[in-house]
Amino acid sequence: xxxxxxxxxxxxxxxxxxxxxxxxxxxxxxxxxxxxxxxxxxxxxxxxxxxxxxxxxxxxxxxxxxxxxxxxxxxxxxxxxxxxxxxxxxxxxxxxxxxxxxxxxxxxxxxxxxxxxxxxxxxxxxxxxxxxxxxxxxxxxxxxxxxxxxxxxxxxxxxxxxxxxxxxxxxxxxxxxxxxxxxxxxxxxxxxxxxxxxxxxxxxxxxxxxxxxxxxxxxxxxxxxxxxxxxxxxxxxxxxxxxxxxxxxxxxxxxxxxxxxxxxxxxxxxxxxxxxxxxxxxxxxxxxxxxxxxxxxxxxxxxxxxxxxxxxxxxxxxxxxxxxxxxxxxxxxxxxxxxxxxxxxxxxxxxxxxxxxxxxxxxxxxxxxxxxxxxxxxxxxxxxxxxxxxxxxxxxxxxxxxxxxxxxxxxxxxxxxxxxxxxxxxxxxxxxxxxxxxxxxxxxxxxxxxxxxxxxxxxxxxxxxxxxxxxxxxxxxxxxxxxxxxxxxxxxxxxxxxxxxxxxxxxxxxxxxxxxxxxxxxxxxxxxxxxxxxxxxxxxxxxxxxxxxxxxxxxxxxxxxxxxxxxxxxxxxxxxxxxxxxxxxxxxxxxxxxxxxxxxxxxxxxxxxxxxxxxxxxxxxxxxxxxxxxxxxxxxxxxxxxxxxxxxxxxxxxxxxxxxxxxxxxx
Numbered sequence: 001x002x003x004x005x006x007x008x009x010x011x012x013x014x015x016x017x018x019x020x021x022x023x024x025x026x027x028x029x030x031x032x033x034x035x036x037x038x039x040x041x042x043x044x045x046x047x048x049x050x051x052x053x054x055x056x057x058x059x060x061x062x063x064x065x066x067x068x069x070x071x072x073x074x075x076x077x078x079x080x081x082x083x084x085x086x087x088x089x090x091x092x093x094x095x096x097x098x099x100x101x102x103x104x105x106x107x108x109x110x111x112x113x114x115x116x117x118x119x120x121x122x123x124x125x126x127x128x129x130x131x132x133x134x135x136x137x138x139x140x141x142x143x144x145x146x147x148x149x150x151x152x153x154x155x156x157x158x159x160x161x162x163x164x165x166x167x168x169x170x171x172x173x174x175x176x177x178x179x180x181x182x183x184x185x186x187x188x189x190x191x192x193x194x195x196x197x198x199x200x201x202x203x204x205x206x207x208x209x210x211x212x213x214x215x216x217x218x219x220x221x222x223x224x225x226x227x228x229x230x231x232x233x234x235x236x237x238x239x240x241x242x243x244x245x246x247x248x249x250x251x252x253x254x255x256x257x258x259x260x261x262x263x264x265x266x267x268x269x270x271x272x273x274x275x276x277x278x279x280x281x282x283x284x285x286x287x288x289x290x291x292x293x294x295x296x297x298x299x300x301x302x303x304x305x306x307x308x309x310x311x312x313x314x315x316x317x318x319x320x321x322x323x324x325x326x327x328x329x330x331x332x333x334x335x336x337x338x339x340x341x342x343x344x345x346x347x348x349x350x351x352x353x354x355x356x357x358x359x360x361x362x363x364x365x366x367x368x369x370x371x372x373x374x375x376x377x378x379x380x381x382x383x384x385x386x387x388x389x390x391x392x393x394x395x396x397x398x399x400x401x402x403x404x405x406x407x408x409x410x411x412x413x414x415x416x417x418x419x420x421x422x423x424x425x426x427x428x429x430x431x432x433x434x435x436x437x438x439x440x441x442x443x444x445x446x447x448x449x450x451x452x453x454x455x456x457x458x459x460x461x462x463x464x465x466x467x468x469x470x471x472x473x474x475x476x477x478x479x480x481x482x483x484x485x486x487x488x489x490x491x492x493x494x495x496x497x498x499x500x501x502x503x504x505x506x507x508x509x510x511x512x513x514x515x516x517x518x519x520x521x522x523x524x525x526x527x528x529x530x531x532x533x534x535x536x537x538x539x540x541x542x543x544x545x546x547x548x549x550x551x552x553x554x555x556x557x558x559x560x561x562x563x564x565x566x567x568x569x570x571x572x573x574x575x576x577x578x579x580x581x582x583x584x585x586x587x588x589x590x591x592x593x594x595x596x597x598x599x600x601x602x603x604x605x606x607x608x609x610x611x612x613x614x615x616x617x618x619x620x621x622x623x624x625x626x627x628x629x630x631x632x633x634x635x636x637x638x639x640x641x642x643x644x645x646x647x648x649x650x651x652x653x654x655x656x657x658x659x660x661x662x663x664x665x666x667x
Contacts, residue, residue: 002063002064002065003062004050004061004064005047014069015071017038017039018035018039019072020035020072020081020085021033021042021043021067021068021069022067022085022089022091024066025065026065031063031092031093032060032064032091032092032093033082033091034082035075035078035079037329039069043069046061047061053294054294055294056093056294074332075332076332076335076339078332079306079332087310094293094303095289095290095299095300105119105120105283106119106120106143106144107120107128107129107130108131108153108196110127110129111128113189114189114192115153115193115196116154116155117154117199119137119141123311131200131283146239148173148178148179149236149239150239151196151199152173152179152195153195153199154183155179161183164181164184168184169184171183174186180195198210204277210240211237211240211241214233214236215233217233218234221233255276255319255355256319257320257321257355258273258275258318258320259322259355259359260273260301260304260305260322260323260362261363261365262324262363263363264300264370268290268291269289269291270286270287270288270289270366270367271286271288271366272285272363272365273285273304273362274361274365276358284365286366286369289303298327301323301325302333305327305337305347309337312340313341314342315341317340317341319341319344320346320348321337322350324349326348334346384426385400387549387552388400388427388552390543390547390548390550391553393549394549395523395534395541397521399494401521403492403495404424404493404494404495404556405421405458405496406422406424406556406557406559407419407421407455407497407499407508408564409447409450410564417443418437418564418571419436419437419439420567421434421435421437421458422556422559422563423493424552424555424556427552434563437453438571439453447504448503448504448506451504455496455512456515459511459520460515461489462490462492463517492517494520495522496520496522496523497523497557497560498524499557499560501531501533504524506536508522509536522534523541525553525554525557532553580602581595585626590618591619591623594616595627605627610625613628
């Protein structure tokens with residue numbers, strides 16, 4: 001633990017102006033980011049007697065080893081910079097909300113020629129119009145099914161759409177009137193886009209005008225004795241009214257607002273958000289967080305606003321945001337929200353009437369969410385803690401292995417040999433830490449040698465990161481400067497699990513010893529009898545079949561096996577799809593496609609002269625010579641033969657272009 005007085009800035013060094021500050025630990029990792037109207041007053045509060053600080057604040061200042069700050073001109077700039085730094089550095093002592101589930105949204109892909117209505121999860125994409133989020137995907141599908149009677153917008157995937165266009169016959173929805181069938185030209189792209197925009201307008205709450213227009217058309221059709229048309233319009237109106245009824249009216253004045261409520265205790269807090277559009281609840285979502293910093297309700301609201309609207313623009317930010325407590329920098333937050341929306345936003349506490357009553361409902365949801373989260377977490381924590389303790393006892397470890405890494409080797413009869421590394425922290429998968437390796441030092445099948453190479457490469461990177469962060473001093477005694485961002489291999493495991501028996505365990509242990517790493521335990525889990533093997537032991541450790549520890553080891557091993565097989569299959573598939581142009585150095589995907597498009601096939605390209613190849617846009621003479629030389633060296637495949645007639649079939653089909661290498665692969 002560091003003494004805060006050892007890195008306290010000298011009096012007069014800290015400016016009395018708005019700004020953002022960062023606390024760093026002894027390894028230069030950013031552990032906390034904050035903002036202040038007055039940097040001098042705010043930072044002075046951290047350097048008082050540690051005994052008088054909040055326990056979480058005291059932990060943070062004693063973990064830190066330095067503090068630095070950036071001066072800005074306004075509080076709004078400070079808010080923006082704080083949000084950017086929290087996203088960039090992911091500080092361990094800042095409040096970070098995590099969704100308690102992945103909420104689905106109704107999306108309309110207006111960025112496509114023929115917009116598609118579908119259910120989407122995850123990050124938002126540019127050019128896509130979103131509605132929601134919703135509590136359940138089935139709720140979206142029921143609403144869409146009702147509305148497709150009136151707005152027959154495309155809902156099929158790109159593959160189905162392309163197939164229907166090729167065969168000239170629409171899918172089932174096109175036959176039953178729930179799709180306008182743009183795939184076969186029943187409507188023009190402009191007419192289909194107009195349908196999609198009407199769909200979006202209706203979902204956005206502009207329902208009255210459209211319903212009035214349909215009712216008027218229905219009465220005119222009835223007066224003209226077009227009874228079939230009138231009946232169809234009557235059914236359309238009924239379908240739209242049923243879709244509207246699924247979202248109950250909660251605010252009579254057709255308000256667009258987001259209501260945010262917080263339920264908290266000393267350790268955790270739950271946030272619930274109701275999205276109200278046109279006076280109706282259009283979506284709901286919830287977050288849960290550990291209170292890793294000393295923060296009150298107003299601070300939690302501020303963090304929630306940053307996460308909720310940090311990536312949003314335009315109408316995604318409503319005109320009104322109702323909260324249980326106003327943050328300290330309310331004027332700055334108001335200005336920040338207005339900048340993101342493009343017009344004025346009201347941030348306030350509801351005092352009376354329907355809005356206050358709805359806020360109480362949101363708060364009850366937050367209380368229920370916190371209680372449910374605690375129930376689930378207590379159960380999970382108990383099970384995971386028991387599993388980790390059982391592993392520690394069985395392997396005679398000094399403490400429970402809070403970080404476990406597992407390695408597995410995968411190949412197909414000695415080809416495309418790859419390896420995987422999966423990470424479990426506190427008994428849960430940490431997928432952002434997963435890594436994939438290509439075996440480089442030799443060719444062929446040798447799982448033991450492959451395991452030695454992979455473990456060596458992983459821990460060689462770990463030692464390099466230790467040198468960068470200053471945990472090991474360089475030969476000149478100076479540790480390199482670190483930017484505070486999370487490192488890929490910076491954190492060592494307490495336990496390594498390898499998929500295999502004694503040979504694989506011995507190889508992993510030998511790799512660690514060669515690098516001088518002696519504080520990481522190693523074990524292997526053999527598939528046949530689920531035995532746990534330890535280095536240098538002739539007999540395995542046998543855990544009971546009902547053991548939570550064995551179950552956790554199996555999950556870790558199976559996850560590593562799945563991840564390795566997935567990578568090996570992808571790699572093999574790309575190798576089989578590769579063509580002769582893939583071996584040409586410096587020839588990217590765009591120029592490959594340009595060559596194939598210009599000549600029509602690899603065969604015709606091989607017959608072309610260098611001058612003819614130079615005619616392709618973007619291909620210079622040097623590149624043309626390289627392409628011609630590479631194709632001349634490549635052995636063309638034998639001609640295809642029609643077995644019925646003996647006739648040689650000319651190869652005029654373009655060769656598939658090779659795919660790019662896997663992202664995230666440790667080369």
